[in-house]
Amino acid sequence: MSLVTRSALKRLLVSLAVGALVAVMTGAPGGYGVPAYTGVHGSFFEHVSYFGLFRTQRWFLFLTLAVLAWLLLSFYKAHAHVVQRRLEPVTILPSRLMARRTNRWVLIAVVVVVTLFIPKFVHQQFWMYLIVEQIGVWILLALGLNVVVGFAGLLDLGFAAFYAIGAYSTAWFTGVLPTPAPFNHPIPTLWCIPIGVALAMIFGIILGIPTLRLRGDYLAIVTLGFALIIDDFVGTQSGVTGGGEGSLTVPKFDLNAGFFHYRWGISPTPYYYLCFIFVVIFLVAFTALEYSRVGRAWVAIREDEVAAESIGINPLKYKVSAFAVGAASGGFGGVLTAGLIGNINPTLFQYQVSVNVLILVIFGGMGSIWGVAIGAIIVQFVTSYLDNYQPWGYQLNDLYMYIGALLIIMMIFRPAGILPSRRRQREIHDFETAHEGHLDEVLTGDEP
Amino acid sequence: MSSEILINVENITLRFGGVVSLRDVSLNMRRGEILAVIGPNGAGKTSLFNSITGVYQPQEGTITFSSSKAPPLSVIGKKTHRIAQLGVSRTFQASRLFSALTVFENVKIGAEDHTGIGVAGALVKGPRTRRGEHASDRVAIEMLKFVGLFGEANTIASQLSYGARRRLEIARALATDPQVILLDEPAAGTNPSEKLELTTLIRRVRDEREVSVLLIEHDMKLVMSLAERIFVLNFGSVIAEGTPEEIRANQAVIDAYLGTATEETSA
Numbered sequence: 137m138s139l140v141t142r143s144a145l146k147r148l149l150v151s152l153a154v155g156a157l158v159a160v161m162t163g164a165p166g167g168y169g170v171p172a173y174t175g176v177h178g179s180f181f182e183h184v185s186y187f188g189l190f191r192t193q194r195w196f197l198f199l200t201l202a203v204l205a206w207l208l209l210s211f212y213k214a215h216a217h218v219v220q221r222r223l224e225p226v227t228i229l230p231s232r233l234m235a236r237r238t239n240r241w242v243l244i245a246v247v248v249v250v251t252l253f254i255p256k257f258v259h260q261q262f263w264m265y266l267i268v269e270q271i272g273v274w275i276l277l278a279l280g281l282n283v284v285v286g287f288a289g290l291l292d293l294g295f296a297a298f299y300a301i302g303a304y305s306t307a308w309f310t311g312v313l314p315t316p317a318p319f320n321h322p323i324p325t326l327w328c329i330p331i332g333v334a335l336a337m338i339f340g341i342i343l344g345i346p347t348l349r350l351r352g353d354y355l356a357i358v359t360l361g362f363a364l365i366i367d368d369f370v371g372t373q374s375g376v377t378g379g380g381e382g383s384l385t386v387p388k389f390d391l392n393a394g395f396f397h398y399r400w401g402i403s404p405t406p407y408y409y410l411c412f413i414f415v416v417i418f419l420v421a422f423t424a425l426e427y428s429r430v431g432r433a434w435v436a437i438r439e440d441e442v443a444a445e446s447i448g449i450n451p452l453k454y455k456v457s458a459f460a461v462g463a464a465s466g467g468f469g470g471v472l473t474a475g476l477i478g479n480i481n482p483t484l485f486q487y488q489v490s491v492n493v494l495i496l497v498i499f500g501g502m503g504s505i506w507g508v509a510i511g512a513i514i515v516q517f518v519t520s521y522l523d524n525y526q527p528w529g530y531q532l533n534d535l536y537m538y539i540g541a542l543l544i545i546m547m548i549f550r551p552a553g554i555l556p557s558r559r560r561q562r563e564i565h566d567f568e569t570a571h572e573g574h575l576d577e578v579l580t581g582d583e584p
Numbered sequence: 585m586s587s588e589i590l591i592n593v594e595n596i597t598l599r600f601g602g603v604v605s606l607r608d609v610s611l612n613m614r615r616g617e618i619l620a621v622i623g624p625n626g627a628g629k630t631s632l633f634n635s636i637t638g639v640y641q642p643q644e645g646t647i648t649f650s651s652s653k654a655p656p657l658s659v660i661g662k663k664t665h666r667i668a669q670l671g672v673s674r675t676f677q678a679s680r681l682f683s684a685l686t687v688f689e690n691v692k693i694g695a696e697d698h699t700g701i702g703v704a705g706a707l708v709k710g711p712r713t714r715r716g717e718h719a720s721d722r723v724a725i726e727m728l729k730f731v732g733l734f735g736e737a738n739t740i741a742s743q744l745s746y747g748a749r750r751r752l753e754i755a756r757a758l759a760t761d762p763q764v765i766l767l768d769e770p771a772a773g774t775n776p777s778e779k780l781e782l783t784t785l786i787r788r789v790r791d792e793r794e795v796s797v798l799l800i801e802h803d804m805k806l807v808m809s810l811a812e813r814i815f816v817l818n819f820g821s822v823i824a825e826g827t828p829e830e831i832r833a834n835q836a837v838i839d840a841y842l843g844t845a846t847e848e849t850s851a
Binding site: 421424425428429430431432433435436439440442443444445446447448449450451457460461559560562563 | 637639663664665666668669673674676680681682683684685689692693694696697698702703705706707709713716717720740742756757759760
């Protein structure tokens, strides 16, 4: 068999397999108590209309889609260079536009103005709450984790722990937990911001100093353990943290500067602006960090720890500082959430939360501040939409199946994220070219 | 060249489990000299470098470094980054640049002061942070001009030619304002004309920047033309030391490099 037909056959088989998989993924659930094959059976033999044209079964729909995909793939393979050449002016346009400083500032100004007017366009309170709780706060969390994972290259699997520390210290200091507030003197929620941030940071440093000495992935395991401990602690110590119920009465934010008094009430709009201010502060601050002495030291350690040490960089110190900045952001997100929702309970801080934030960072582009912010908006918006409207037979339990598929596709086609950090992209590229044809090295992790 | 001793290695022994990498090695380096360490593969040359820079901790012996910034002190037990801050800088056998950064950024990182924490400074960007930025910019530009890479300042480090990478590594090491620079096979993998450039550059490092040079190299022509004194290592021990002429005539060195019939009986 000639080489061309063989690769064409391979593509056809892959398209068919992917089609079958998509059919199962989007098909009817198996459910409990029914034979395991019913889900699969239903996925293929359920009756559907063929794009509203005629009635058929699902297998036919997905078979034709797979063949269509195969035809497209075959066409693209044969004419890839022509397609790429024709598309090049279009694909290069955005980066060429952004290369000019004025254009960049115009874009930023437009984004800021549009964001400022969002509450005018969104009339449903429900969606405003969603934007604040599910998008605003999560941008902050993702930006914080990005410092740890993206800048310093440390894998933190327990980010939720710092989020919980921020939220519970708010509840503690405002005196709404079963434990009395320190010195029996509850303080306003706004004052909890520095306290929650500082506490989370201290925990981060205490956790970081012994573990960051070690090389490799010990940090991932330790942070994972730490998150599980915190999760367990807040869930079971009813006498201290309120147990599974948590606290339902965290006071709202209240700014009292003597001459000026403002109280955040029930309407989500003021929270939106509060969140907006903090997102802007985070964006500016972390951009400054990235291009500072510290940011460069983080890159140096991430790329080559031995070389970094040889020019006088103390890896431990910089790793701990990255970890502390991340922890502080997590704590900040916790305080904000507590003041925002007004009630906190352990389900908000489960292990899943750490994974979710990590997914936002990976999706947006590790180390890319704007990428992470945009990635957080996209992923959080889509998941909230799916959760609330459940279109096309989507079911809540399926979320991670789709996210898993999304991540696999991302890793194959865009490993550096949707809006990659330039430095990170180069690192991945260098790694690939350095290891071309040396699969053993890639597998065993040998250095080039 | 003054007679002041800059690095004094005394009777160090370095073991990895049962394997002895360095056996009772002593070596002294004077301020302002170009000193070479040669020897066959596996003789322990890089282990010696790693011991001086704190990557490995020898089990026995002492290493003293007499910085002009501080009184003579023992290097053993100190962390690598601390030793680098004291003024011992190095390059690596396989070049270890920060390949995703530009040429300029690579050198600037070397020039920066890494003793503070810096996060607060980076966020506030006060006058002190700005002064620091300007100072390290100046040093980076100066070093790039010194090694002749200023024209490539905005190139990504991984796109440089092999010889240019070597020079960039030297620029990065020099940017840390060292008293001594340890070069681990700087000419490995370079072509003859690059080798010549490198020889001139290394001599200029000593003459113009007044940085002492400790050199490991296999290329005998380069070593003989550059080094003022040579130490020869074989199987983890110093077997000879002296000027290039003395080393060239030394029977033990010739034996080590060519192998002899007597070696088996004596070993």
